[in-house]
Amino acid sequence: MSTTNYIGKPTSRVDGPAKVTGTATYAAEYQVANMAYGYVVSSPIAKGKITKIHADEVLALPGVVQVFSHENVPSLAWFDRSYKDLVAPGGSPFRALHDAEIKFSQQPVALIVAENFELARYAASVLRIEYQQEDHETSLETQRAKGYEPGAGKTGFQPPPAPRGNPDKAWEEAPHRMEAEYVHGAQHHNPMELFTTTVEWRGEGKITAYDKTQGVYNVQQYLTKIFGLKKDDCRVVNEYMGGGFGAGLRPQYSAFLAVLAALELKRSVRLTLTREQMFSFGHRPHTLQYLKLAANADGTLAALQHHALHETSQFEDYTENVVNWSGMLYQCENVKLGYQIAKLDMYTPLDMRAPGAASGSIGLEIAMDEMAYAAGLDPLEFRLRNYAERDQNVDKPFSSKKLRDCYHQGAAKFGWDKRTQAPGSMRNGDGKLMGWGVGGGVWDATQQKAAAKASITADGKLTVSTATGENGTGTYTIMSQIAAETLGLPIEAVTFKLGDTDLPESPLQGGSWTAASVGSAVQSTCAALGEKIFKLAQKMDDSPLRDAKFEDVEFASGQLRLRADHSQAVVLRDVLQASGEAKLEADSSVMPNMVKQNGYSLHSHNVVFVEVTVDEDLGTVHVTRVLNAVAAGRILNLKTARSQVLGSVVWGIGMALMEETVMDHKFGRYMNHNFAEYHVPVNADIHDIDVLFVEEEDDIVNPLGVKGIGEVGMLGVAAAVANAVFHATGKRVRDLPVMIDKLL
């Protein structure tokens, strides 16, 4: 037994005390000397040109330092490629203050810099800008005919696989059929922390940008290319991020503008966007989905078609995998998947928690419910009859897939067997209509290249670092757990550092790949350090490990000992002290093992069971009970992983019942651009949520066997809510969110 086994344990967050005391430092909270404040002026129109900026009136105000606009922005990088970030879609990235052209409502058109925040805010409100307005088009519905198939371009995007079988014929000939369109509105990430960049001017063209981002290296390469900076002169730091959900994957215009101002003014600058401006830079696109399913008499799927259309901007082809999942979640020989985008006069959409799959699972999982009812089958039973043993999209086996166990264990724990099939047939204790619905999904288990370094000092303190991020996922904690367990140290002896381009490179924090990618690098680096420690230990006087091989020893409980005989041990701290070394270091970089992975489909899965109550007269819906069963490989920390799934369920409930950013097409402008009218769930919306992990042993996905947990838990939640509403009321809502008016 060891006291230093942490992996899998529900360890409390190591950064918890900092967060609960307000001492964790977010991007807007770095104190730098002689700082000026920026404030962005946003366009009131969706399309047109700026004809005049009356900057002189504002510059006359004492304390206003500068007004930046396209009229005075210095010569910057010329080519589009300089503005491409690591996850930029195809096309020409938006350049703030580049020219007089307005491409979307709320486009940043000027940056005020002033001696204090209040003055910058005021100056922004009185800056007169004249525009020449042009006709805009912001309605996806009117552009259906202009949808087109995007090319590859964005990292991670895969066009739908080629059709298989004969879906049209199979549909025509099947005994049970359904077809329907499903719609959801645009949604905005709305992390609690506003986008902020504090740029510290370090003199002689050197800066440190404390920036809210999911990838410090992504921001660094972006800034260095645009401003012609050397990497050493452009350090990017983000130690804590107040939520990302994808909003921080691409460098935001706040970072560009703050750095522009700092370099021009040779002065430190802080720029924080407003909540309203948080609606100006990317969203989960408004998506139209058309599904056409057919089932055989035995309840097997005869045909499946899934087509999706969503918007993009005029300047970039934003893509996400909406429909591909439908070719692999269920067994079906006749499948056709289609995916199109259409250009509108708005900003480019942006990956938002489980991009593509969260949307696609709305269409697929409501359609599966409709198909089950049409075939006279329980919706869970229907899924079981169509269980996919192989990934038919790529014709490969799954490296591991315990979705069937999720179905069975989840159903048992939820009490699904007590469900009666007929809509409107169940009521709760108060006589209210009650409905039970099911949904689920599949998500990529991905590993990216990552590097880390580790050092241990003579007092037995271990520091491990890499430039990953902490946006609430628990990175500090799980990396500390991996490091502590690998070197047999108490977690209190481990310091994990992240979010700094002075540290080894890690991938963007997204795609649920951080645990797999960074975790593997941390483990590998600590193992490399362990090997160095082992060599020193062998050199100690009378070392009990003198004749041992590295494979024969283990690090545990602060010791290095023989696996076969725990009494043959040395205390870790003694090793360094005996060696006379003050510090021992190691670094390593880990790539996914493509050879090992190649023959397999690597995915996580979930199923979610939802109970709703519905007031049949008033149309109010409450999600009273949720059980989310997740198969995502090994779980590194039951506590933080559970929180990720709980949060995903809350997101799904928001998507199902209230979240929608509404565009007024007359103005081409989102109108509910605030937290009062863009509703996200509050505490009173959330009731019992249960999380069940069905762990999978999987040494193919990565050495740690983890698949990532930040996104899979959201899949199918919104659909399960809508399905539960149908079960409660008999009303099939295909246009999310399910708000009061749709149930009257």
Added chain:
Amino acid sequence: MNPFTYSRATAVADAVRDKASHPDSEYLGGGTNLIDLMKENVARPTHLVGLNKLPLADIETLPDGGLRLGALATNADTAWHDEVKSRYPLLNQAILAGASPQLRNAATNGGNLMQRTRCYYFYDLATPCNKREPGSGCSAIGGYNRVCGILGTSESCIATHPSDMCVALAALAPTVRVSGPNGDRTIAFDDFHRLPGNQPEKDNTLEPGELITGLDLPAKGFEKNFSYLKLRDRSSYAFALVSVAAGLELEGNTITDARLALGGVAHKPWRDQEAENMLKGQPATEDTFRRVAAKVVADAKGHGSNDFKIELAKRAIVRALKQAAEGNQHAADVFLNSNP
């Protein structure tokens, strides 16, 4: 937010004088609405008269059996006041249905009456709005108007009054006490807020410089049979799509007195006295309530994305009257009527 000066008044007369001597000035109570509007550049006062040290925070019983609510008593202190809880539980519930605990701790009773609409266009300077900028046009008509009104609207404005507290007040019919440059006066609550007509920039009937000092509730509080029903897009911390304040007096199953007011549907808290009269003398049955509900919305007009409010209001009225007739509601420390 534009530049302004600030002074802190210590007596009502000083406050009124200070306000009168500064053009473009505003009274500042809790600030929860005014400061928000100033940040949005919708309100642009150049001087603020700080009220929070004025001695107007008391709640006291009146000789006629009524209750005086100081204008500067916070919404929270008012909701939880023993007299309010025991005698005006409808007010207790309406206040607690609104905003959040933090906002109710800062917001004052006077300020609650002065709240401005939550219409999207009123708040967004990029769009025309007759209430914000008279003559510029109403963007909500023909636009996105989920939060907008269905009753008493005009061609100039379809905004709604956002308060919950005021819906209960409309039902309870207090008088509003004001002090102004021309002395003190009272305004019947029903006359305090106005319909938009062709002057939507005017929310109420206060004369320039007048300050709300308190509200006098009449003795009758409908404490046995009442309901505050609020329907919104999430379970808490959201403005009402439709809300209903109902108060009944019953003899056996016969209604002897009734009050009925709606929120979220009009430019003012919408009390319908004809509907109240229809209820009087009638049996407290669902059939009665349906007829009354149909009458309340008979002249309602939807504007597209708020069409549903007509049917929703009808159903909410029936439900609220039923709850009131059942008489099993009580004042509480927490508003929980949106529970599953």
Added chain:
Amino acid sequence: MPQHPTNSLANAAGVAAPPPTSPVQLTINGQQHTLQIAPWTTLLDALREYLHLTGTKKGCDHGQCGACTVLVDGKRINSCLSLAVMHEGDEITTIEGLGTPENLHPLQQAFVDHDAFQCGYCTPGQICSAQGLINEDRAHTEAEIREHMSGNVCRCGAYVGILNAVKEVVDKK
């Protein structure tokens, strides 16, 4: 086509000058501070930008999220919708006044134990709000605590943990 192509409030008459500053005395976590600020400085910005007490967060700046919750004379309010100048003579308590990493307040400990947060940005506001809830002594059941914690948005969706953490401390009272 709407013809409203300006979002500026300025007119030809010109732009009013910034307001003068004056000393404002604030008592925060038992300490007296004197700030030289204009009336347009909110309590939130005074805390964060002038006093560097950044535990209080700005999430929306419009009273719509609760991240800026502080206690004024023991009562929770949104510091973003309050001017600093309104609080001369008040006792203001921020998250920094409740506990330190080495000496956590019972609510802070309960939040860590129940994993009642993820990114941590709404957390100081949640905890100050919970302290306000406890001071009010109005919410005791789960349903009541949920409702009375609904003025604090958590986008990570840690509401289950928040409920359990607050309930634990409420129950111990």
